[in-house]
Amino acid sequence: MSAQIRIAVSELRLYLREPAAVAATLGLPLLIMVSFGLIVTPGGDPIYTYFPGLAISFSLAILSLNLLPTILAGYREKGILRRLYTTPVHPSKVLIGQLLVSCAVAVVMAAVVVVAGRLIGFPLPAQPLGFALAFVLGALALFSVGLLVAAIAPTGRMATAIGMLLFFVNMFTGGVFTPREALPGFLNRIGDFMPLGATMQAVRDSWNGQFPQLLHLAVLATITVVFGLAAARLFRWE
């Protein structure tokens, strides 16, 4: 087994040992689908797509804006990355390992949402290709933002604080806390350009059968490239 895979497996094990992390990223999406699936009658009015959108967006936001920056900045603060720099394995492997775990959790989460939703009575995403595209681009954009936070935050606590701020701003403007339908137009306009808002809307559109708006996909792709490159440039191992 390569060092990269061993590190990823190790990171996965550490993730699974954090009950709060597992509950927020896998448990809560499942709970959202099951509970709202029982309360509302999915189908018909496209408002029902709010619930799978909420489950997916919330979990991605926790993974990318909370866990990723807190863990990576914490590793740097604790000297774990620096220590690795003196071994034959470059510390970037920890960063990649952490990203691999985040991607794996995200994929499992999306599968849980789709399957549990189907079992409880939600329709499957009506535009599967668009859904896959919205999900992948949304996850990449959000992870890029999280990596940039980890890159620029001087301490683990600062990374958590910045991440939480971004989390709430994104949840609020993105139509995740409250459905887009209930928000004023100017907030929705802002949300269109936020990583979580664009993800939320693209997921909802595809679930309802429309191909995601080009605007949202373009916003997500741009954020991925710009924030991803900035994070790669600015990331410090110590």
Add this chain to the structure above:
Amino acid sequence: MIARSIPRKGLPGDAFPMAVIEVEHLRKRYRDHVAVDDVSFTVERGEIFGVLGPNGAGKTTTVECVEGLRVPDAGAVRVLGLDPHRDHDALRTRIGVQFQESQLPEKMRVREALQLYSSFYADPMDWRRLLDDWGLADKANSPFGKLSGGQKQRLFIALALVGKPEIAVLDELTTGLDPQARRDTWGLVEDIRGQGVTVLLVTHFMAEAERLCDRIAVIDRGHVVALDTPAGLVSKVAAEQRIRFRPSVPVPDGLLTDLPEVTSVRQVGPQLEITGTGDVLQAVTSVLARHRIVAADLRLEQASLDDAFVALTGRKMEEVR
């Protein structure tokens, strides 16, 4: 420097087999201050070499240049004949490092940490053996966050050794340990050397340097102020010695003060306190014997490495912390 000017015999292709670390006129400044001004020393294969000095003296910066974590502003560093920064990839498999205040993820278990780090090396030590050797076998399944200070320190030493390094750099390895754990750790460092590993030991504990090191570079304010064996350092500065005893009969005036070795004689209650240099004890006792005076409760106060540090830097170790 010596290694360059004096040809040494050695294996073909290994120009200087004895010197494994060479630091020459190292200089490193940070934005606001000069951390290392002019540091030179050579570490020979198989020795425990101490870098001793108060906090902020430039010790850690010096070893970080040796580890390749920092690039010197001036001067040269060679480790195993390699440039630590340029040849970092080649060197990383051959040195093992323990940092000051290292940590691991709280929930990573001892066994997992050793297993993971051993997978980084092409020819690692058996991590199960390291568990036994370092007294961690019964802690194999404990998470890092639940270990005591001594157990953490042993784990980090084990991690520094898992790649079978030729050089182990140990930075402040007993800071924060209780006296018993500290003593235990010293024994373990001697074991490392026993396995043929060269040890570069950074410390601000006099007792630690005195006990462990073959040679010590004393660093203060970015300079090497002395480089010698512990005994050599002490003898260099131990010019002044103090003898105390209770004479059986009063000592006539001038009997001791006339001795060239004696600098002062003082009556302290029933006792005489004599300070002097060189072989003052021998001189005093032979004069007393000649005059049939018995020196009861005779005590000789000798200099320690602590005194050596004061003499070398003009400051006490505690004052500069």
